Amino acid sequence: MTSSTAFAPRSGFIAPSKSTAQSESASRLAEIVENARRHLLKSYSVRRGYERALGELEEAKKEASVEGWNGYGARPMNSEAYINAKMFLESMPSTAPFPEISADPDGDVALDWSFSPGRALSVSIGPTGRCSFAGMRGHRTYSGTDWLEDGIPAQIANALWQLAVESAQATSKR
Amino acid sequence: MRPNAGAFIPPPDAELSGVHVTGLSEAAIWEVAKTTVGTEPGRTTIYARADVLVNEFIRQKLRAIRDDKPFIRHTSVKGWPKVVDLNQQKERWKAICLALSESPNVSLILPAAPIRTDES
Numbered sequence: 001m002t003s004s005t006a007f008a009p010r011s012g013f014i015a016p017s018k019s020t021a022q023s024e025s026a027s028r029l030a031e032i033v034e035n036a037r038r039h040l041l042k043s044y045s046v047r048r049g050y051e052r053a054l055g056e057l058e059e060a061k062k063e064a065s066v067e068g069w070n071g072y073g074a075r076p077m078n079s080e081a082y083i084n085a086k087m088f089l090e091s092m093p094s095t096a097p098f099p100e101i102s103a104d105p106d107g108d109v110a111l112d113w114s115f116s117p118g119r120a121l122s123v124s125i126g127p128t129g130r131c132s133f134a135g136m137r138g139h140r141t142y143s144g145t146d147w148l149e150d151g152i153p154a155q156i157a158n159a160l161w162q163l164a165v166e167s168a169q170a171t172s173k174r
Numbered sequence: 175m176r177p178n179a180g181a182f183i184p185p186p187d188a189e190l191s192g193v194h195v196t197g198l199s200e201a202a203i204w205e206v207a208k209t210t211v212g213t214e215p216g217r218t219t220i221y222a223r224a225d226v227l228v229n230e231f232i233r234q235k236l237r238a239i240r241d242d243k244p245f246i247r248h249t250s251v252k253g254w255p256k257v258v259d260l261n262q263q264k265e266r267w268k269a270i271c272l273a274l275s276e277s278p279n280v281s282l283i284l285p286a287a288p289i290r291t292d293e294s
Contacts, residue, residue: 071211072185102180106264110180114275122179122272130261134179134268136276143269145261 049098053089056101057082057109064103074105080127084148085109088125091151097164099123108132113160115167121159135159137166177224177282182271190251194240195225198247208291210245220289225281226274233277234270 063069064077085101088111092098099111108124121135129148133156135141146153184190193210195203207220231238236253254270257263274280 070185072189072191073187074185100178102178104180104183105185106183108264110178110183112178112180114176114178117176117278118276120176120179120272120276122268122275124180124183124264124268126264130264132261132264132268134265134272136272141269141273143265143272145265 053098075107078107179271
């Protein structure tokens with residue numbers, strides 16, 4: 001049976017393939033999708049967002065490289081958390097909005113998306129791949145914990161998708 | 175523009191540091207920032223600050239206590255929920271921080287230009 005999860009459900013975003021299908025046609029399909037993703041990444045605007053995010057991650061790592069970097073006992077950015085955050089960014093759909101990146105005082109890496117007033121998502125990535133997140137959609141708030149495994153946790157991907165779509169709809173109504 | 179939720183995450187001692195700015199002029203607030211935060215290693219530039227009404231902390235079940243240590247007007251934001259499961263604790267802290275960052279009572283204030291703290 002051929003399967004591919006390269007297109008995130010409902011999103012239209014193109015994400016790295018997570019398919020484990022073995023057949024020749026499945027491999028071919030995965031290859032086509034991966035080529036399309038790489039092609040998109042080469043485009044100026046998409047690549048710029050990805051590179052900006054990686055640049056911010058490096059900057060945050062540099063700023064939070066010593067014990068007490070915030071003046072109040074903050075731990076340096078954990079090297080495993082840094083690697084996990086990089087993996088998270090690399091796994092992001094190439095057309096998704098990229099976050100602002102900073103260091104948490106406990107050594108985690110923080111990713112923040114702010115779409116419009118009352119529509120935001122904040123994710124902290126830890127050394128074990130733990131992703132603590134909190135989101136806001138108007139008056140509705142939610143939070144949770146999930147783990148990076150072979151890609152962005154589904155709860156976070158869905159939250160991001162919903163926020164992006166709602167913000168786009170709100171913008172088009174104006 | 176809004177302040178990032180991450181800006182409100184407290185350090186390991188669960189006390190978020192701030193400055194009591196009521197009654198201070200804009201220039202005086204930036205001067206406090208320059209002479210306190212700006213003296214820490216690696217903190218050579220101040221890009222912005224977040225102004226938070228104390229009521230907003232209370233709304234989040236936190237307490238803002240002016241203690242004047244380690245400098246005059248220093249204020250500690252306490253009462254962050256302690257949870258045995260550290261993952262759950264982080265999750266709850268993030269929800270509070272996001273609520274603060276998105277509150278209409280919290281403002282992101284930018285200086286006219288980034289303030290260099292290593293220049294006299």
